[in-house]
Amino acid sequence: MKLHQIPAIHSIVTRWRRPQNGKSASESAFDIQQANDHSQSAQAPPSPKSPSKKSGKEREVNNSGPAASMPQLPSPPPSPRINIRPRQASRCLSGEPVSHSHTGEIVKRCGPVHVHETFECENAVEPVRLLTLSRRTLVNEARARGGNTLVDESWEYTVSKHGKSGYTVKVDYTAAAVFIIGDGAHDPQKPVAIDTAKTGGVSGLMTITSRHYGGGGVVLVQALQKQINSDTHQLVVIEKRDYHAHWPALIRGSVTSQGSVAENSLIPFDRAFDPSIRLVHSGAKQITSTEVITESGERVTYSHLVLATGSLWNGALALPDSRDQALDHLNAFRRQLEAAENVVILGGGAVGIEYAGELAHYYPDKKVSLVHALPKLTNDTYPAKFRDALLEGVTKLRIQVILGDRLLAQNTPKDGYVTTNKGVRLRADLVINATGGRPNTSVVSTLDNSVLTSKGTVLVTPELNINLASGARNVWAVGDIIEWPEQKMVFKASMGHAPIVAGNIIASINGGKQNPYQGKPEMILITLGPKGGRGNIPFLGGIVVGDWVATKAKSASLFISNARTTLGYGPPKADGGGGISPVQALQKQVNTTTHQIVFIEQRDYYAHWPALVRAAVTNENSIGERSLVPNDRAFDSTVKIIRSGARRITSAEVITETGETIPYEHLVIATGSVWTGPLALPELRENAIEHFRSFKKQLDVAEHILIVGGGSVCLEYAGEIQHYYPGKKITIIHGVTELMNSTYPHKFRKSLLDALTKKGAHVVLGDKISPDVLPEDGYVTTQSGTRIRADLVIPAAGGRPNTAVVSTLDSSVVTKSGTVLVTPELRVKLSSGAQNVWAIGDIIEWPEQKMVFKASTGHAPTVAKNILASVQGGKEAQYEGKPEMIFVTLGPKGGRGLAPFFGGVVIGDWIVSKMKSSGLFVDKIRGILGY
Numbered sequence: 001m002k003l004h005q006i007p008a009i010h011s012i013v014t015r016w017r018r019p020q021n022g023k024s025a026s027e028s029a030f031d032i033q034q035a036n037d038h039s040q041s042a043q044a045p046p047s048p049k050s051p052s053k054k055s056g057k058e059r060e061v062n063n064s065g066p067a068a069s070m071p072q073l074p075s076p077p078p079s080p081r082i083n084i085r086p087r088q089a090s091r092c093l094s095g096e097p098v099s100h101s102h103t104g105e106i107v108k109r110c111g112p113v114h115v116h117e118t119f120e121c122e123n124a125v126e127p128v129r130l131l132t133l134s135r136r137t138l139v140n141e142a143r144a145r146g147g148n149t150l151v152d153e154s155w156e157y158t159v160s161k162h163g164k165s166g167y168t169v170k171v172d173y174t175a176a177a178v179f180i181i182g183d184g185a186h187d188p189q190k191p192v193a194i195d196t197a198k199t200g201g202v203s204g205l206m207t208i209t210s211r212h213y214g215g216g217g218v219v220l221v222q223a224l225q226k227q228i229n230s231d232t233h234q235l236v237v238i239e240k241r242d243y244h245a246h247w248p249a250l251i252r253g254s255v256t257s258q259g260s261v262a263e264n265s266l267i268p269f270d271r272a273f274d275p276s277i278r279l280v281h282s283g284a285k286q287i288t289s290t291e292v293i294t295e296s297g298e299r300v301t302y303s304h305l306v307l308a309t310g311s312l313w314n315g316a317l318a319l320p321d322s323r324d325q326a327l328d329h330l331n332a333f334r335r336q337l338e339a340a341e342n343v344v345i346l347g348g349g350a351v352g353i354e355y356a357g358e359l360a361h362y363y364p365d366k367k368v369s370l371v372h373a374l375p376k377l378t379n380d381t382y383p384a385k386f387r388d389a390l391l392e393g394v395t396k397l398r399i400q401v402i403l404g405d406r407l408l409a410q411n412t413p414k415d416g417y418v419t420t421n422k423g424v425r426l427r428a429d430l431v432i433n434a435t436g437g438r439p440n441t442s443v444v445s446t447l448d449n450s451v452l453t454s455k456g457t458v459l460v461t462p463e464l465n466i467n468l469a470s471g472a473r474n475v476w477a478v479g480d481i482i483e484w485p486e487q488k489m490v491f492k493a494s495m496g497h498a499p500i501v502a503g504n505i506i507a508s509i510n511g512g513k514q515n516p517y518q519g520k521p522e523m524i525l526i527t528l529g530p531k532g533g534r535g536n537i538p539f540l541g542g543i544v545v546g547d548w549v550a551t552k553a554k555s556a557s558l559f560i561s562n563a564r565t566t567l568g569y570g571p572p573k574a575d576g577g578g579g580i581s582p583v584q585a586l587q588k589q590v591n592t593t594t595h596q597i598v599f600i601e602q603r604d605y606y607a608h609w610p611a612l613v614r615a616a617v618t619n620e621n622s623i624g625e626r627s628l629v630p631n632d633r634a635f636d637s638t639v640k641i642i643r644s645g646a647r648r649i650t651s652a653e654v655i656t657e658t659g660e661t662i663p664y665e666h667l668v669i670a671t672g673s674v675w676t677g678p679l680a681l682p683e684l685r686e687n688a689i690e691h692f693r694s695f696k697k698q699l700d701v702a703e704h705i706l707i708v709g710g711g712s713v714c715l716e717y718a719g720e721i722q723h724y725y726p727g728k729k730i731t732i733i734h735g736v737t738e739l740m741n742s743t744y745p746h747k748f749r750k751s752l753l754d755a756l757t758k759k760g761a762h763v764v765l766g767d768k769i770s771p772d773v774l775p776e777d778g779y780v781t782t783q784s785g786t787r788i789r790a791d792l793v794i795p796a797a798g799g800r801p802n803t804a805v806v807s808t809l810d811s812s813v814v815t816k817s818g819t820v821l822v823t824p825e826l827r828v829k830l831s832s833g834a835q836n837v838w839a840i841g842d843i844i845e846w847p848e849q850k851m852v853f854k855a856s857t858g859h860a861p862t863v864a865k866n867i868l869a870s871v872q873g874g875k876e877a878q879y880e881g882k883p884e885m886i887f888v889t890l891g892p893k894g895g896r897g898l899a900p901f902f903g904g905v906v907i908g909d910w911i912v913s914k915m916k917s918s919g920l921f922v923d924k925i926r927g928i929l930g931y
Contacts, residue, residue, distance in 0.1 A: 110147040110177035111230060113138050114275045121167045125159055134173040147177030174275055220306060220478065221273060223502035230276050233509065236300055238292060240283040243268050243323040244567055248490055249558035251351065252530070254316035254330050255337065255358040262330045264560050266323050271568030284309075287447040289472060304474045304505050307444065307458070307466070311437025311480040311488070317351075340429035341366060344418055346407050348372025349379065350526050352434035353390060360397035361529030369400040369426050371407055381487055381522055383542040389534045390526060393547075397528065400426075407431070439481045447475070457483035462516030464501050474508070476501045484519070491914075492520045521910065527555040543905055548883060553915065565923045580606060580634050580929070582668050582840065585864035592638045595871065598662055599635065600654060602645040605685035606631045606929055609852055611920040613713060614892070616678035616695055617720040624692045626922050628685050633930025646671075649809035651834060666836045666867050669806060669820070669828070673799025673842040673850070676772075679713075702792035703728060706780060708769055709797035710734025711741065712888045715752055717796050719890030722759045731788050732756070733764045743849055743884060745904040751896050752888060755909075764788070801843045809837070819845035824878035825866050826859060835870070838863045846881070854882045889917040 121130075138150060153175040159167055224235055246265040253262030273279060282294035291301045312318070316333040319326045337343070343359060345352045348370055359368050374380075376387040377394070394401055405420045412418075413428040420426070439456040450469050451459045458477045459467040466475045478497035480488045496517060504514040525535040525545075533550025537543040545553075583599055590597060611627035619625075635641070644656035654662045675681070678695040681688045699705070705721060705728055707714050718730050732739075738749045757763060767782045774780075775790045782788065801818035812831050813821045820839045821829040828837040840859035842850045858879060866876045887897040887907075895912030899905040 106149075106178045106180055108147070108179040110179060111225075112174065112275050113147075113150070113177050114172070114174045121169060125167050125169055127157060127159075127169075130157065130169055130171055131155055131173065134171045138173055138175055147179050149178050149180045150175040151178055152176045220308065220498040220502055221277060223499055224505065225274060225277060227502065227506050228509075233303070235273075235277045236280060236302075237273065237277060238280045238282060238284055238294060238300065239269065240281065240295070241269075241319075241321045241323070242281065243326065244272065244563070245319055245326075246558075246560060246563040247317075248554070249560050249563075250317060250319075250330075251354045252358050252527075252558060254333050255355070256362045257331075257334065258362070261558070261560070262327060264564065265558075266319075266326050267564055267567045267569055268323060269567070284443045285446075287443060287475075289447070289470065302474075304508065305476065306501055306505075307441075307475070307477045307481060308479050308493075309440040309443065309481055312440045313437045314433040314435070316432070317437075336430055337363070342416070342427040342429050343368050343432065344407075344413075344426050344428040344430070345370045345432045345434050346411060347434035347436065348374070348377045348401070348403070349434070349436055350524070351436060352432075353377060353394060354527050355432055355434050356394055356399045357397065357526075357528030357532060360399060361531065367400075367427065368398075369402065369428075370394065371402045371405055371420060371426075373404065373406045375404045377401070377403070378526075382524065382536055386534065386536040386542060386544050389544045389546070393528050393532065393534050397532075402426075437480065441481050444481075453483050455483075457481060459483050463504050463514045464497060464517050465504075476505070484517075486519055487522060487524070489520075489524070495914075496520045523911070525550050525554040527558070530555055537905075537907070537911065539908070545899060545905075546901065549885075549899055549901070552885070561924050561927060565927060580631070582670070582860045582864045582867075583635055583639060584928075585860060586867065587636055587639055589864070589868055590871070595665070596640060597635075597638065598640045598642060598664075600642045600644060600646055600656060600662065601631065602643065602657070602683050603681075603685070604631065604643065604683070605629060605688065606634065606925070607681055607688075608920075608922060608925045609679075610916070611922050612679055612681075613716040614720050614889075614920060616692055617699065617717070618724045619692070619696070620724070623920075623922065624689055626926060627920075628681075628688050629926055629929045629931055630685060631929065634928075646805045647808075649805060651809070651832065664836075666870065667838065668863055668867075669837065669839045669843065670841050670855075671802040671805065671843055674802045675799045676797075677795040679799070698792055699725070704731070704778070704789040704791050705729065705794065706731045706733065706769075706775075706788055706790035706792070707794045707796050708733055709795070710736065710739045710765070711796070711798055712886065713798055714796035715739065715756065716889050717794055718756055718761050719888075719894065722756070722761065723891030723893070726759075729762070729789070730760070731762045731764065731790070733767055733769050733782065733788070735766070735768045737766045739763070739765075744886070744898060748896065748898045748904060748906050751906050751908075752890075755890055755894065755896060769793075799842065803843050806839075806843070815845055817845075819843055821845050825876050826863050826879050827866075838867070846879075848881055849884060849886070851882075851886070858882050887912050887916040889920070892917050 134155070135150075135153075138153075153173070155171065155173040157169055157171045159169050221235055221237060228235065244267045246267060249261055249265035253265050269279065280294060280298060280300060282296040282298065284292050285295045286293040287305070291299050292305065293299050316330060318329075320329055337359075343366055345355050345368065349372075352370055352372070356368055356370050359366060376384065377390045378387055391401060402420065402424060405422045405424060407418055407420055411431045411433065413431060416427060416429060417425050418428045418431060439458070441452060441456050441458055444458055444466075445452055448466070448468050448470070451466050453459065458481050460477050460482045461467055461473075464476050464478060464482065465473050466477050468475060478501055479493040482497070486492060496519070500515055500517045506512070507514045521538045523536065523538055525533060527533040527550065528547070531551055532547040533555045534547075535545040535550050535553065537545060583597055586597055605628045608627040608629060611623060615624040615627045631641075642656060642660065642662065644658045644660065646654050647657045648655040649667070652663055654664060654667065656662065678692065680691075682691055699721070707717050707730065710732060714732060714734070718732055721728060721730055738746065739752050740749045753763060764782070764786070767784050767786060769780060769782050769788075772795065773793060775793060778789060778791060779787045780790045780793060801820070803814050803818050803820055806820055806828070807814050810828070810830050810832070813829050815821065820843050822839050822844045823829060826838050826840060826844065827835055828839050830837060840863055841855040844859070848854060858881070862877050862879045868874070869876045883900045885898060885900050887895055889895040889912065890909075893913050894909040895917045896909075897907035897912045897915070899907060
């Protein structure tokens with residue numbers, strides 16, 4: 001779907017800080033916008049509810065220098081001065097933690113950090129515990145900004161009671177992140193006295209049933225707030241809505257209530273921005289050369305102005321400004337849809353086609369017709385084979401498609417019919433206008449009418465300045481409203497326009513070179529319901545992809561998780577990877593009055609393997625800490641977690657390494673692989689983080705690096721090192737004559753070889769070396785006698801199945817390669833004939849390549865369904881395998897992929913980067929695990 005709207009005007013207002021009441025500038029309680037302007041718009045934003053008085057002392061988080069990470073701190077104690085306002089059903093309290101003095105020197109101020117969280121609790125409220133959890137989030141945010149200390153901390157929380165024993169606790173916690181060097185700081189691990197009487201809690205044993213998280217921002221504001229000097233400029237967001245509309249999901253959200261798509265796609269703005277950003281809830285009525293006048297009459301001055309007003313839509317997509325009203329609006333449209341037997345869609349572009357696909361999936365009995373004025377679907381931007389593929393996909397769903405015709409101007413059905421220009425009468429109880437949006441640029445004409453085209457778009461320069469008649473270069477535009485020779489799509493605004501404008505504004509302020517926008521390839525994915533679609537990849541004359549790729553790339557998820565994470569809400573709850581997946585699937589369906597789920601896990605964290613090669617090479621964006629995700633929030637309170645390994649398995653119980661005996665009715669073995677080198681992770685998260693740091697120190701000093709292996713792990717090591725250490729000499733040695741293995745076609749294997757050697761890697765094929773060999777005098781010797789320069793050897797030949805404990809149950813099911821024999825239902829093939837032991841993940845003997853997504857989206861759902869069928873009585877499912885699609889990252893900006901169609905389609909840097917390399921699914925897995 002090619003919709004885009006960022007329904008906001010972002011303006012930057014210069015500001016300065018003035019000492020107040022004898023305070024230094026850094027202690028000033030408020031930031032004043034343009035002191036020479038005494039209008040309402042120039043006043044400081046309202047004071048937070050938490051006390052503004054500061055102790056002037058700073059709380060040490062870590063004083064061990066730039067290489068140190070920030071440890072978790074003790075519980076934040078309340079200040080002696082707390083404002084308590086008792087209410088019948090709620091209470092609100094605020095305060096500041098007791099600060100500790102230090103003798104270190106602040107060498108860098110890294111900006112404000114803020115967390116807004118909502119906890120749902122049962123039976124009791126322990127504020128100190130909740131504040132501590134929120135503070136840990138702040139610590140991680142401070143670390144991500146390059147800080148090692150929090151200062152100027154303050155918090156506020158509100159408790160509301162619901163039901164007999166439920167409580168909702170809303171926490172706002174703010175601080176400033178700084179970096180301190182020097183000795184003599186307070187020991188951050190030393191406990192401090194906490195006066196729990198002053199926190200206003202509710203006594204008893206508290207159970208946290210859910211937690212919702214804050215932080216983040218929309219793309220342009222987020223890009224600017226990371227780079228702009230908050231001492232001289234302030235970001236102001238003018239936005240009439242109280243939510244962000246995630247357009248790629250709203251067609252489905254207007255068609256069905258299943259999956260709460262609408263609720264998850266209309267995302268409140270309350271967590272979108274950090275405290276330094278001022279949010280004005282109003283529309284823009286007029287723009288002058290120096291200020292924006294809002295519909296509420298406020299005048300907001302600006303030094304730079306960005307217009308991102310998006311499009312105006314028809315029908316169900318014409319959303320009201322209030323989120324509650326928008327949800328009611330979508331519900332009302334669904335009621336019309338449910339009552340209609342015959343539906344006509346006007347327009348055969350992406351919007352119309354996606355409506356057709358959603359209707360066919362969720363209302364298969366309705367009669368749907370689609371009318372399009374052109375002789376083929378979509379438009380001439382796209383190749384004929386893609387447009388033909390769309391027609392084939394739509395007609396396969398039993399949609400009647402009428403091409404080269406239009407509906408008459410009045411599209412309201414009369415006597416249950418509408419008539420086209422060519423006289424065709426169509427049965428219609430409901431007509432959906434899906435002809436697309438129109439640029440929302442009426443306010444631009446109040447600034448300069450000459451910049452508007454006849455289509456309503458805005459003329460811009462290559463740098464995305466609006467081409468004002470005055471010649472001024474401080475007004476910019478992004479998104480649907482710009483006049484640019486490209487199709488309007490969300491990703492072009494977020495990945496193309498926004499970064500260019502943010503960089504150019506910073507360059508304008510600081511006196512640097514501005515960059516032109518060069519457009520984005522015309523790649524498109526059009527959904528045909530949640531399980532289908534067609535896509536066009538604009539390379540080699542256009543590669544058309546079908547249902548499977550479109551579903552994995554877009555149709556199933558609609559990027560909802562990405563949007564929610566960006567706005568600070570995290571993904572909707574979903575299933576995780578590995579052994580976590582079946583637990584999360586089962587806890588939703590198992591009867592907890594008759595069965596309990598027990599999770600036996602030695603580690604105190606979940607290792608997100610797709611990101612760990614990069615985490616071993618760099619800690620950019622705290623990738624190591626963020627990829628080793630604590631597993632304390634992964635499950636609901638009905639799941640029992642046992643922190644231990646499994647020493648032995650019998651036919652009825654598991655004996656742990658700590659000697660505990662756990663009886664079972666059904667057992668799922670998801671023990672994964674055992675790795676070597678940097679990926680041989682310790683059991684404690686803090687030790688695993690230190691393990692990565694230790695490896696990085698070796699990597700830092702090594703000039704010549706030898707990587708043993710030629711599979712995806714090896715190649716990803718090479719790609720990451722080439723990106724983060726471009727001066728190092730890399731050699732890869734692989735025992736066969738091509739990289740990867742024979743599962744993959746020659747053209748894919750060669751494309752990986754070419755990509756690595758192009759960047760200087762030396763690849764030795766058909767030779768071997770022991771993976772645990774150590775360099776002697778700076779060299780290692782291969783089996784053939786070749787000497788290779790090496791200061792560091794990285795073993796990367798893959799992992800081996802972690803199945804030693806399975807042998808204690810039945811050694812006959814373990815193959816020579818260490819995998820476990822399973823049935824198509826993924827039962828372990830026990831010699832006893834028992835049917836209650838299952839296996840998933842790397843350990844199973846199955847004719848497929850081992851990948852995380854196969855375990856989480858294939859094995860785990862199959863086993864969960866079969867256990868429930870066994871317990872409750874029902875038909876079991878068989879695992880049918882997954883297509884051998886693969887993405888191999890070569891650093892954060894590159895990689896190669898293979899789509900298993902037409903003999904294998906090789907995919908290059910741009911797509912692999914967007915699909916995997918840039919983010920490595922880290923935010924998604926953190927959301928799934930409650931972080």
